[in-house]
Amino acid sequence: MKRQKKRKPTQSNILMDKINGVNMNICGNREVIFEGSRGIVEYNENSIKINTGKYIVAFSGRGLHIRCMNEFSLVIAGFITSIEYIM
């Protein structure tokens, strides 16, 4: 029987599980470091929507752009006016 690989229970993993796999670090209204992304649903200057699996997080504002990203996390920069959870 194939042995299932167990995830190491680090402090950040425990925290990620508690918050349903999403972690956002918001710096004022200019930058958001987003962890737990499953894909981008919408991307333009005024709106960025990110799929997290259970819900979609929508950022609205002006001059929004993704500064850098990888498979699970990204950095959103710009003038953020609202953050919305779409269930």
Next chain:
Amino acid sequence: MLIVKLLRWIFGYFDFEIKGRFPERFLNLAIRNGLNLWNMKGEKEELHATAKIADKNTAELFAHKTESELIIEKEHGLPHLCRVYKSRLGLLAGLIIGVALCCWLSGFIWNIEVNVPPELNEYEIRTRLRELGFYEGVRYDSDSIDNIKRKMKLSDERISWISINIFGTNAVVELSPKISADNDQNNDDKKVTVSNLKSTADGTITKINVHNGTAMVEIGDGVRKGQLLVSGIMEYNDGTNVMADSEGTVYAKTSRSVTLSVPKKYNQPIASDDYVYKREFSFFGISFPITLCGNPMGEYYKKEYRLKPTLFGNALPISITEEKWQGYDTEKLTLSTDEAKKLLNNRLKLYEMFMLYSDDRTIISKKTKFEEKDNMYYLTVGYEVEENICEKSYIQVKE
């Protein structure tokens, strides 16, 4: 960040635009498959981004999969430049030759700076260095430089130390003159050495002021040049001797005379209007004459000017040398008695100013005699002066 930019430029990158109904799909697919994108700007049904040149085909494939259109806006970086200038082989050859030339020329000395102390002459040093094979345009070789340093020290006794420092293609020559043992003794060991005071001239003692040592003469005594005035060996009543560094002043009335002469007839050089200019252009140590004329024959003065341009404080291996040869004629002149008197009096003033006047010397009387003899004018002056006639004479003491 600078290194990242540099690496991106070396490997090459391209700006592109994704057009389609859902450009976000392209973005998700690219990120999941490890396609590195940056400068992403999203607009309605459009996405602008930048990626590596190596990922161009992958990006096109993803665009096809997501039913979007990929439009390449601009390419940047070294691979792009190579492709653009691929057909211009001359540029590549020029680049290679330029780099090779720079590497080759950096092995030569193109500028020599000589820092000489006042005791030595820069022109002499430069000439000597040239004779030994160290000049502008010579190939740098550390062994030969060591040899040159050694030979310079051996050839000139005045040099005690020489250093040749190479900074790129510039050489800085530093020299230090020899200091004689006498000077050294005078400067450093004044207080610890034993010395006497001796007379520098014949005369009659008028004043004695001894700070240290034993006076061997009295006021009114007549002394001869070289006679002992103050002894450094002091004897006490108990018979013991102490050796000391004698100090003091001994004034004496002395007489001295000077004879100045000037010929009745003499040759005076007078500059003529005959000028010859020679110009030379030196490039990387090789000289090219600009003017087509040789050295003029006859009586000429030569003046040499050298123009050496600098860039950011560094001398360039280019120079222009101009030689100005000015001809002169000699004219036979005859001096009258008045002119000769005037000339000799002026010379006498200079003599007194530089040779006679001193803080510890007073002129008591002066007798002058002017005479004309054998086509010469003579001015003989006899002085009676009161002066300090002391001179230190060191005694070598061996323990």
